[in-house]
Structures are given as C-alpha cells and as structure tokens.
Amino acid sequence: MARQTPRTKQSNRMQREEAGLGFEPDPGPNWRRYEERELSPFLEAALEEFGAHGYHGGSVRAIANRVGVTLPTLYYHHESKQNLLVTLLMGSMHDVLVRCRNALEEAGERPEDQVANIVECIVLYMTHRHRLAFLDKEIDNLEPGNRERYRAQREELSVILRRVTLDGIEDGVFATPYPTEAVRAVLSMCQAVATWFRPEGLLTETEVAHRYVAIALDTLGFRRRSKGTGVPGRA
Structure with a gap:
C-alpha cells in the first residue's frame, strides 16, 4: 500500500469535503426540474443577511439572532462569517x-x-x-x-x-x-x-x-x- 504523506492526506480530505458540498441531490436527467430546497437554519439566515446587507454589512450577531441562537452556538457550527460565505x-x-x-x-x-x-x-x-x-x-x-x-x-x-x-x-x-x-x-x-x-x-x-x-x-x-x-x- 502506498504511504499516506501529509500532502496526500490533505488532498484526500479536500476531495471528501468537495464531494459533500451540494445543497440538493443530483437531479440526473431531470436537471430542468427544481424542488423546494432547504438550507440549514444557519445558512438560510446567512443568505438572508448577506442578501439584505452584503457580506461586509452583514453581521454574525444578526445571523445568530435570525436563527435564535447564541454566538457560541453559531460558531460551533460555522467557525466564522467567512465560512458561511x-x-x-x-x-x-x-x-x-x-x-x-x-x-x-x-x-x-x-x-x-x-x-x-x-x-x-x-x-x-x-x-x-x-x-x-x-x-x-x-x-x-x-x-x-x-x-x-x-x-x-x-x-x-x-x-x-x-x-x-x-x-x-x-x-x-x-x-x-x-x-x-x-x-x-x-x-x-x-x-x-x-x-x-x-x-x-x-x-x-x-x-x-x-x-x-x-x-x-x-x-x-x-x-x-x-x-x-x-x-x-x-x-
């Protein structure tokens, strides 16, 4: 078995992360069809905040307030505003x-x-x-x-x-x-x-x-x- 170098491990981890990035399942031949899409409450709140005020104008506290959680709870799921974007x-x-x-x-x-x-x-x-x-x-x-x-x-x-x-x-x-x-x-x-x-x-x-x-x-x-x-x- 080939040795797993730190660079190889990092590449494999990134590939796994990329594979799970989407918000909806692969529609296959039904690519013209759109169903209701549900983001997580944190991402939906971030989308609303960025849409209303832009990235710089939006605040993490406002996003947390939209969800109804504390800042530590939001940071537990998303480490930063940059991560949300x-x-x-x-x-x-x-x-x-x-x-x-x-x-x-x-x-x-x-x-x-x-x-x-x-x-x-x-x-x-x-x-x-x-x-x-x-x-x-x-x-x-x-x-x-x-x-x-x-x-x-x-x-x-x-x-x-x-x-x-x-x-x-x-x-x-x-x-x-x-x-x-x-x-x-x-x-x-x-x-x-x-x-x-x-x-x-x-x-x-x-x-x-x-x-x-x-x-x-x-x-x-x-x-x-x-x-x-x-x-x-x-x-």
Missing part, C-alpha cells in the same frame, strides 16, 4: 455544475444542442436559485485561498462552453471570429440574470431560459444545418 458559494457552484454536466450529457453530439442545453441549464439555475446565485458578486470578499478554490470551480463552466464552442466552429455551425470573448459574454449575461430576475416578473424561468438560448446562439454566430424554425433542442 464559502459554504454558500461553493455549495451553489457545486449544484449548478452537477446540473450542467447532466444537461451536456443529454444534449448529444451536436455543439449547437450542447450550447443550448448548457445555457438553458445555467439560466434556469440563475432564476430558480437566484438568491444563492446572486452571492457570486461577493467573490472579492473571499479570502485568497477560498477565492482560488471557488474560481477553479467556476472556471469549469467556461472550459465546458469554450470547448463546445470551438467544436462548433470546427463543425461549421458557429461563425464567431472571437470564441473566447463570445463565451465570456454568454456566461456574463447568463450569470447576470440572478441580479434582476424575480419570480413575480412577467417572464417565467423557462421563458427567460429559452430567450437566453436564442441570444447565446446569435452571439456565437450560429448557422443552421438545414431549413427549419426555432432553436436547437426547442420545439
């Missing part, structure tokens, strides 16, 4: 990545269908989980090590979409001469949905997602393979 951000990113991997698997081999599913998946998450997704704006308030971990996970979305876009350019279905910038623009507009979407608005989550699929395909310079209407993967 990290847990919320990493859990949210974990869940959207799981859904996007399922969406990509369902899409098949055509790059345009893959882009359509990925964009739909991201926007559905930004609408259904907009309170969690809105916290992405607090990334600069993460401590350096935590920020690096979070950015590494977030970069996976960029990597997936860039790869699919380059495949589409090679396949002749995307015509953008600026794939890196186009992908960055698509991801930015999708992530921004969390800043303005409200369930009581004029558009449903699904309607917003389908519109953003069409906008994303236009941004990438989508060229249809044959005559038809609609966008890939949509009736």
Whole structure:
C-alpha cells in the first residue's frame, strides 16, 4: 500500500469535503426540474443577511439572532462569517455544475444542442436559485485561498462552453471570429440574470431560459444545418 504523506492526506480530505458540498441531490436527467430546497437554519439566515446587507454589512450577531441562537452556538457550527460565505458559494457552484454536466450529457453530439442545453441549464439555475446565485458578486470578499478554490470551480463552466464552442466552429455551425470573448459574454449575461430576475416578473424561468438560448446562439454566430424554425433542442 502506498504511504499516506501529509500532502496526500490533505488532498484526500479536500476531495471528501468537495464531494459533500451540494445543497440538493443530483437531479440526473431531470436537471430542468427544481424542488423546494432547504438550507440549514444557519445558512438560510446567512443568505438572508448577506442578501439584505452584503457580506461586509452583514453581521454574525444578526445571523445568530435570525436563527435564535447564541454566538457560541453559531460558531460551533460555522467557525466564522467567512465560512458561511464559502459554504454558500461553493455549495451553489457545486449544484449548478452537477446540473450542467447532466444537461451536456443529454444534449448529444451536436455543439449547437450542447450550447443550448448548457445555457438553458445555467439560466434556469440563475432564476430558480437566484438568491444563492446572486452571492457570486461577493467573490472579492473571499479570502485568497477560498477565492482560488471557488474560481477553479467556476472556471469549469467556461472550459465546458469554450470547448463546445470551438467544436462548433470546427463543425461549421458557429461563425464567431472571437470564441473566447463570445463565451465570456454568454456566461456574463447568463450569470447576470440572478441580479434582476424575480419570480413575480412577467417572464417565467423557462421563458427567460429559452430567450437566453436564442441570444447565446446569435452571439456565437450560429448557422443552421438545414431549413427549419426555432432553436436547437426547442420545439
């Protein structure tokens, strides 16, 4: 058996921690479906406090008061305000990545269908989980090590979409001469949905997602393979 060095033990521990980060079970092929999600009382209170006052404006005492516990009790479960923010951000990113991997698997081999599913998946998450997704704006308030971990996970979305876009350019279905910038623009507009979407608005989550699929395909310079209407993967 290979010797377990301190670095190996640390790596194994981090992998175990990463595996349990999500707030919801893997939806598998039902990645478009969203059920009621329950955070722990501490995380729900932190989400409300950060949403109302921002990370710097929110206080640990106010979070404890929202839960109805003492500060020592809160610190027993979460060692710091930073830990609460990290847990919320990493859990949210974990869940959207799981859904996007399922969406990509369902899409098949055509790059345009893959882009359509990925964009739909991201926007559905930004609408259904907009309170969690809105916290992405607090990334600069993460401590350096935590920020690096979070950015590494977030970069996976960029990597997936860039790869699919380059495949589409090679396949002749995307015509953008600026794939890196186009992908960055698509991801930015999708992530921004969390800043303005409200369930009581004029558009449903699904309607917003389908519109953003069409906008994303236009941004990438989508060229249809044959005559038809609609966008890939949509009736």
